Amino acid sequence: MANIIILLLTTWVVVSGHVHNAVETEMFAIPISPNLFNWTYQEFDQQYRFHASMQGKPELPSWLRYIYSGRHHSGFIFGTPPRGTKQPITLEVIGLNRQDFETRRVLLTLRVQPKQNMARHEVELKIDNLNVEDLLDEHRMTRLKDILRTKLWTESSQDLYATFLASAIDLGARLPLKPSDGEG
Numbered sequence: 001m002a003n004i005i006i007l008l009l010t011t012w013v014v015v016s017g018h019v020h021n022a023v024e025t026e027m028f029a030i031p032i033s034p035n036l037f038n039w040t041y042q043e044f045d046q047q048y049r050f051h052a053s054m055q056g057k058p059e060l061p062s063w064l065r066y067i068y069s070g071r072h073h074s075g076f077i078f079g080t081p082p083r084g085t086k087q088p089i090t091l092e093v094i095g096l097n098r099q100d101f102e103t104r105r106v107l108l109t110l111r112v113q114p115k116q117n118m119a120r121h122e123v124e125l126k127i128d129n130l131n132v133e134d135l136l137d138e139h140r141m142t143r144l145k146d147i148l149r150t151k152l153w154t155e156s157s158q159d160l161y162a163t164f165l166a167s168a169i170d171l172g173a174r175l176p177l178k179p180s181d182g183e184g
């Protein structure tokens with residue numbers, strides 16, 4: 001009996017430590033870094049691999065994606081919760097240390113709030129010289145939004161937010177001829 005109680009409490013602590021909030025129809029990203037698994041240093045590039053899924057399922061829900069960014073030394077789970085998303089959602093991320101093949105598991109809780117004022121206008125941009133992971137960077141996304149808010153679409157200054165982000169490759173474009181160029 002005592003064992004069962006301890007197990008439940010432990011699970012609760014792990015879950016409550018990683019709560020993320022999202023809003024319906026608003027794009028969001030959760031960084032997945034070695035720190036999340038209490039791994040502190042990397043001996044070689046891509047020492048850690050991560051796999052994300054919905055708890056108890058082999059994959060993420062269709063509106064979420066996982067990518068690894070070598071430049072950030074982190075993965076990202078990102079996507080846009082559709083309207084009427086059932087929540088909370090528990091995501092399971094497995095980390096693998098490729099040096100000693102130790103695996104660790106982290107549960108993330110995703111809370112999705114309903115969207116109060118639905119957007120009335122939407123613009124679609126294709127940016128050729130960036131990759132998806134560049135815009136998962138909060139600074140870059142803020143800079144891009146600032147360009148729109150202050151220069152290109154000043155009417156949006158009060159309530160601009162991202163509703164969708166995908167790699168041009170995932171949407172059917174070809175890989176750039178020079179690998180150093182952005183995928184778009």
Ligand SMILES: *[C@@H]1O[C@H](CO)[C@@H](O)[C@H](O)[C@H]1NC(C)=O
Pocket residue numbers: 014036037038104105106
């Ligand atoms: C990381 O460390 C914290 C604090 O000691 C602990 O609660 C948590 O379970 C650890 N996470 C993993 C994945 O080992």
